[in-house]
Amino acid sequence: MAGQSLPKISRRIATIVLTAALTALFVAGADQLDRRLTMAFKRQSVADLAHNALTRAEIATDYAVIRLGMLYENGHTDCSPDAMEAINYAVFRSGTIKDILTAQGENVCSVAMHSETLLENHRHPVDTVQARNSSIALNPVRLDNTPAMAVTWLFEEDVLATALVNTESLVFDLLPADLRETSAIRLSLSNGRTVGRFTGAEWQIGGETEMFEAASERYPLRVRIHVPTAVLSQVPMNRSAGTIIVVGALAGLLAFLVARGLIPAPNAASRIRAALRRGEIVPNFQPVYAVRTGELTGFEVLARWPGETGPMASPAFFVPLIEANGWSDDLLETVILQTAQTMRSVIDNVPAVSFAFNASPAQLVEPGFAAWLERVLNRAELDARRVIIEITEREEIRDVEKARSSIEALKAMGIDVAIDDAGTGHNGLASVQRLGASILKIDKLFVDGIVQDERAGALVQMLVDVARQFGMKTIAEGVEDEIQLNALKRLGVDEVQGFFLCTPLAPEPATLELARHQAILTRNRLQARPPEDKAMPLDHDAGAVAVNA
Numbered sequence: 001m002a003g004q005s006l007p008k009i010s011r012r013i014a015t016i017v018l019t020a021a022l023t024a025l026f027v028a029g030a031d032q033l034d035r036r037l038t039m040a041f042k043r044q045s046v047a048d049l050a051h052n053a054l055t056r057a058e059i060a061t062d063y064a065v066i067r068l069g070m071l072y073e074n075g076h077t078d079c080s081p082d083a084m085e086a087i088n089y090a091v092f093r094s095g096t097i098k099d100i101l102t103a104q105g106e107n108v109c110s111v112a113m114h115s116e117t118l119l120e121n122h123r124h125p126v127d128t129v130q131a132r133n134s135s136i137a138l139n140p141v142r143l144d145n146t147p148a149m150a151v152t153w154l155f156e157e158d159v160l161a162t163a164l165v166n167t168e169s170l171v172f173d174l175l176p177a178d179l180r181e182t183s184a185i186r187l188s189l190s191n192g193r194t195v196g197r198f199t200g201a202e203w204q205i206g207g208e209t210e211m212f213e214a215a216s217e218r219y220p221l222r223v224r225i226h227v228p229t230a231v232l233s234q235v236p237m238n239r240s241a242g243t244i245i246v247v248g249a250l251a252g253l254l255a256f257l258v259a260r261g262l263i264p265a266p267n268a269a270s271r272i273r274a275a276l277r278r279g280e281i282v283p284n285f286q287p288v289y290a291v292r293t294g295e296l297t298g299f300e301v302l303a304r305w306p307g308e309t310g311p312m313a314s315p316a317f318f319v320p321l322i323e324a325n326g327w328s329d330d331l332l333e334t335v336i337l338q339t340a341q342t343m344r345s346v347i348d349n350v351p352a353v354s355f356a357f358n359a360s361p362a363q364l365v366e367p368g369f370a371a372w373l374e375r376v377l378n379r380a381e382l383d384a385r386r387v388i389i390e391i392t393e394r395e396e397i398r399d400v401e402k403a404r405s406s407i408e409a410l411k412a413m414g415i416d417v418a419i420d421d422a423g424t425g426h427n428g429l430a431s432v433q434r435l436g437a438s439i440l441k442i443d444k445l446f447v448d449g450i451v452q453d454e455r456a457g458a459l460v461q462m463l464v465d466v467a468r469q470f471g472m473k474t475i476a477e478g479v480e481d482e483i484q485l486n487a488l489k490r491l492g493v494d495e496v497q498g499f500f501l502c503t504p505l506a507p508e509p510a511t512l513e514l515a516r517h518q519a520i521l522t523r524n525r526l527q528a529r530p531p532e533d534k535a536m537p538l539d540h541d542a543g544a545v546a547v548n549a
């Protein structure tokens with residue numbers, strides 16, 4: 001008896017020792033992992049910041065190019081009184097263009113207080129670099145003793161226009177609080193000449209730093225952010241031992257299960273394929289509201305995978321996988337057919353409400369896309385005039401001409417086309433006009449900073465201005481609070497959507513939200529008894545817009 005219990009006791013002791021050792025290992029491992037993740041997250045945030053700063057510089061340059069192009073198209077490069085008025089207007093409209101010079105043969109003129117700078121630059125341009133479009137060139141100039149940039153478009157042999165762009169303001173104070181004092185950000189041309197910079201008060205030249213860079217494909221522009229290595233490796237020390245042990249234990253359990261083969265490695269692509277076939281990927285609906293009238297004008301249709309858990313449940317993960325496997329048309333078809341089925345009462349009874357579906361640039365340029373979509377809409381019994389197709393600008397639209405003719409075909413069917421994430425992508429604002437879309441969606445990236453950051457407001461203003469010039473409607477997305485909503489109203493955005501107003505909803509709550517919203521609007525109108533033609537403002541406090549978040 002005593003002989004049998006001895007190995008049992010020693011096995012228990014061995015298990016306890018092993019468990020303790022493993023726990024210690026997990027805790028240390030979890031701690032290391034946490035540190036590494038925190039540092040990786042910090043690095044990614046700074047890399048994103050560099051990309052955002054570059055996007056701002058690209059938009060400001062796009063805007064200058066568009067403005068110069070308009071002057072030329074309207075014959076306003078001849079220094080006539082009409083031309084001077086047009087230049088004045090272009091400078092007045094813009095927060096970032098400080099002056100414009102036009103030159104047509106001997107006729108050289110500009111309008112604002114920086115004429116001298118532009119004239120000198122016109123006579124002796126230095127360090128000029130060409131853009132992807134070789135008629136456009138950028139070069140550094142000084143504006144009130146700070147670095148700035150001249151954008152010149154050579155329209156013809158002796159006809160050109162130059163905009164003086166305040167690029168310094170695009171990067172000034174862009175760094176978040178934890179980096180502002182110690183780090184530096186520089187916007188420069190590809191030849192290394194600085195056109196904007198911000199240096200924290202504690203920034204040390206020669207210190208050990210890490211550099212984060214983003215370079216434009218369209219313009220010879222790049223952003224570099226330098227952060228001291230010590231700042232990047234700082235990790236908050238306030239993690240409780242309990243958290244670490246729990247994380248360690250969970251990691252150990254997971255490792256054990258994976259090691260024992262109890263959790264088979266999932267084949268994500270085949271699961272998505274099956275989910276698409278079985279109709280498990282379903283549409284949700286985020287309302288869009290008109291700023292001026294408060295009306296709910298339509299829904300953005302967003303795919304959801306309700307049965308799925310973990311990261312794969314997010315469309316930000318599964319949509320790119322669907323696209324990479326060439327199943328984008330299946331996704332679009334399934335969300336259209338299910339929308340038609342689940343939102344039938346809205347489709348039949350509220351004709352003014354539209355449905356915006358997402359499609360990729362690759363789908364748009366597929367031969368016969370418009371005809372295919374027409375067939376799907378016929379099957380769905382969904383009137384094309386109720387449909388908006390949103391094309392993201394994040395991915396490059398390689399063949400703008402093909403995309404343009406596809407958009408024309410969609411428009412001929414009565415479908416509106418929206419450029420989603422405008423200003424964030426590869427093609428630039430100028431191509432927005434060439435595409436011939438009728439709606440410009442302003443990305444959350446610009447809405448986010450709109451209140452704290454004057455420049456974000458200036459960028460939204462530029463986007464609204466460009467959209468108006470092109471006869472497009474604007475929709476701002478990702479509105480998360482009332483202050484943002486009010487700022488967007490002031491900037492003249494036409495429509496808004498975002499969690500502050502309403503999150504994406506399943507069909508039934510979306511239908512209820514529409515009915516509830518219409519009832520509130522009607523009640524408000526009856527109570528206020530406005531004159532027939534008076535517009536109802538989007539007034540969150542008055543309950544004209546509901547919060548579902």
Ligand SMILES: Nc1nc2c(ncn2[C@@H]2O[C@H](COP(=O)(O)O[C@H]3[C@@H](O)[C@H](n4cnc5c(=O)[nH]c(N)nc54)O[C@@H]3COP(=O)(O)O)[C@@H](O)[C@H]2O)c(=O)[nH]1
Pocket residue numbers: 286300301302303304314315316319331335358359360420421444477478479480497498499500504
């Ligand atoms: N081709 C298709 N793409 C699709 C489809 N369904 C979704 N998507 C794309 O996936 C990306 C992620 O989408 P999602 O997680 O649904 O996020 C959307 C909104 O839920 C979110 N949103 C809306 N308001 C707010 C807000 O106030 N705050 C906040 N943090 N997020 C908000 O934004 C996403 C909408 O993005 P966009 O399309 O750019 O308007 C996304 O890129 C989808 O496009 C599909 O069926 N087909």
